[in-house]
Amino acid sequence: AYGVSTAASIASTSSRKRRSAAAGSEAERIPDFVRKEEIKIEMPMVLKDILVDDQDMIVRQMYLVRIPARYTVAEIIRQVPL
Known part of the structure; x- marks a missing residue:
């Protein structure tokens, strides 16, 4: 995600696992810029299904x-009953 190739993300994930295993019981500190912010958005299931299918494709x-x-996004939003 965020422009990182799959191979690079797999390599960074596996190196992170090795580091955390080597650290023992110490809790690994995650820098603020690595954390993902979550935003909860309420949307109809019809629109969610369309977005999930598009993301999968x-x-x-x-x-x-x-x-x-x-x-356009504006046309889709106008058509979806809220």
Whole structure:
């Protein structure tokens, strides 16, 4: 995520595991810039399903979307009942 290749993220994860295992019982301190902030957004399940499917197609299936998009975000939000 955030522009890091999969190989680089796997390498950094495995090196982190080795470091934490070597540290023993000491708690590993995570710098503030590494922590992910979470924002809770309420949305209809229909919209959530669309977003999850799109994310899966882009990330897992490596499907690139057509630009410009057929529907804009504003059009989709206008159509979804809140």
